Amino acid sequence: MNLGNFLDPVALALVGGGTVASAVLRTPAGDLARAVVAMRTLARRRFSAEPLLEQIDALGRIARRHGPMALDKSVIADPDVAAAIADIVDGRGPDAVRLRLRHLRHARIERHCAAADTWSGMAEAAPAMGMIGTLIGLVGMFVQMTDPQAIGGAMAVALLATLYGALLANLVATPVANRLRAAARVEAFERQRLEEPLVALAAREQPRGAAIRAVHSASDAA
Template identity: 70%
Template sequence: MTLVAQLADPLAFAIVAGGTTLGVVLRTPLRDLGRALSALRILARRRFVADPLLDQIAAQARIARGHGAMALDRSVIADPDVAAAIATIVDGASGEEVTTLLAHRRRARIERHVAAADIWAGAAELAPAMGMVGTLIGLARMFATMTDPAAIGGAMAIALLATLYGALLANLVFLPIANRLRVAGRAEAFERARLDPPLVALADRERPLALKTAA
């Protein structure tokens, strides 16, 4: 019998994984739970870099210089933060208003990253506790079958492996996910801060022209 087969116990794993999942679902709003699951896609992506967006902003500035800020209204911009900033610039927003908008959107994005990471960190807290629950269930089952030597081994396996599964899930799955989400969130926030100066400069340059046009 291989080591993997010796350490495999479906019931112990079901107690730990099922109990952890139930605990997370009960303590987390459904919308935040969905965000925590969708945040896993971040782990498969490359680290966010602002350079392509900076190039796109520079291109938008050239368009505005040649054709006016209203020409930017026809631009297709995939990034929601840059798109929102360009839309306010088209509407004649000042540099200060663009700064406020970008800061608000950046804080909201950070909050979403933190909320997702906290959910996975919460799962890391629950898993060892569910492992202890599995251990108690296994011990109770063992004491209930003391007259049947053949059943004692299975009950003891549940008791020991549940604790093992809880520790492994917490430290090798849930905590690494939470930490990587926090790192990715901080890196993206830092990179997105680089978008502010060129967008603010574009707004300050185009606003006087927009006011003159309106007058």
């Protein structure tokens, strides 16, 4: 079997270009960019909260020895944990920390879902673009019935456009969307595990942080 017979640039341009154009028209630019960037996460391991839980435990030991203000110098790569620690350093209570973490987690879920929805939309559009390519090829074939060579090229476009649409939808767009949703569910569950340790740290350090800030304020006033 000659695989070159299954390559047609016109059909590929119709299906691929039409699918991309559909995604651009129906999706906000930010969500579209995130959908493309999300492709990088497919090769990574699924998110695990264990390293962050260990870091939170270490931060708790630092705060216990040196006070919550010492946490301000800690290097924290994860943005959600960094935001919660910043709230703890600022003296905000456990309820505020809990609300911040939940807001950040829900916002992250929405971003992941938007990326997956973009790929799902492409999976819906690809077969339709394939059908459009088929119709264009059939029109070209009927218009040039007197030219056997032209009929062959138009027929190739008609048949391969449907094939490309099916392949793009079922072997690319749908699997990517499903994998992004699965990864988002795992990350949402794992990030929920971070909430209680950080809330407990906020509850423990809030009175100490308030006392330290009061001392500093009194010293500045003097």
